[in-house]
Amino acid sequence: MSVPVRVRNLEKTFGRYPALKGVSLDVEAGELVALLGPSGSGKTTLLRAIAGLEQPDAGQVLFGDIDANTLSLRERRIGFVFQQYALFRHMRVIDNIAFGLRARPRSSRPSEAAIKSKVLELLHLVQLDGLEARYPAQLSGGQRQRVALARALAIEPRVLLLDEPFGALDARVRKDLRKWLRELHQRTGHTTLFVTHDQDEAFELADRIAILDQGRIEQVGTAAEILERPATPFIDSFIEGIARREAQARDRTKPHVVASR
């Protein structure tokens, strides 16, 4: 069950430092949107505010027609993948993934057998069959990332939020996972937002990209729209590298590298 996410005039200040200065964003059901920006631009704060991990000073987050403020974290049912994954280090992979199901109140908790079969199904989905008895410390970075994703998917989230999903991985693993995440998104169809500071990652992976700078969204659009009509001088310079590579790729008449749907 995927829902659209609407962000209305979100404001958040840390001490005297404004992190979000009236941010609005519409994400359609099933869409994959990147929040792109330099560090300190407010992208992670925006993601955490949508998740409910930060309380905004003003503004509103809507999941479908529901005001997120009326929901507890449990009721929000948001799958959140943390930058360093935040796997429970003292639990095996299977218990990590089962956590969200076991944490439910007794009345809505599935049976242990149902939980186990669900977990194994998810392990298969993230291609980690056979690793259920490992501890997080015994996994590679890419494997941990996929466990974190499986754990987030176990609660059947309304929305999937990923904070720098590839930030802690080396370049080669990063490329593979990017492709794999794209395929997974196509298969599961969750409304997904992910934070990144990597222009290539955003342009290659996302249906649409929201570019943030200094607590404001500067432009939202598909990769092609942004490349053709950068809204501000900041965006122009921020995506310069991509535009140049794009042009080079066209000159060499290579196939289009930017994914757009």
Added chain:
Amino acid sequence: MAMSDRFLPLSHHPERATSETAPTKAVLIAVAGLFLGAILFFPLVTVFIEALRKGWGTLFGTFADPDTLAAIRLTLLVAAIAVPFNAAVGLAASWAIAKFEFRGKNLLLTLIDLPFSISPVISGLVYVLLFGAQGWLGPWLDQHNIHIIFAVPGIVLATVLVTFPFVARELIPLMQSQGTSEEEAALMLGASGWYTFLKVTLPNVKWALLYGVLLCNARAMGEFGAVSVVSGHIRGLTNTMPLHIEILYNDYNFVGAFAVASLLAGLALVTLLAKTFLEWRFAGELAATSRRH
């Protein structure tokens, strides 16, 4: 990651980390060994030798003395109250300090360290000034027939104060290094605050908590200064084991003094052995929980 260093072949380090000659090493090791022997091991052995000077019969005779038994009981009672109390409060304080931001956090941290930095005698005196006959609350307590100073409650209070930092000091650095992301992950997955504490926070610090409790227990049973001030040294009533040892010694009852001392030292040794055993038994798990993966 630490794992990769461990598997580096040794041939990558043709130079050894130390280049001292064998005699130098032998001398250094001998000095360290002698020092530890003279300062730690020999005195400890002496305690047991002195206790057995007049044979096992006299040793057991000491433990048949009702005043000695009362002192042992009181020490165990005080530890049984002070240690769980400090474990619970220390855990709560560490949790608040490591996982939340609030005003006065640094003040709280300083307060937790206070018992380590002030003399135990002062810790005891504070309670005499508060609850003693001439103290601020003394007359009121006297009217209501509540006895704190020169009674068991005072001894418990003094012990709690002196041993408070052990658990918190053990937990705070670990909890701070572990951060809050696992708790946030648990909350996002729909866990309640209590469930998160029980299933995520507590298991991640259980070994540090156990260390803190063992150290706290060793100190609670051995505390002399603060307890001495508030106890009143009433034989059979308000003497703990350390105080009883002093009294026996002052009575020239050396065998008795060393007999009780050997029991106290034995309890401390058992605590250390338990700690070492747990470290050895759960080495792998310790390594996994004490580092960020």
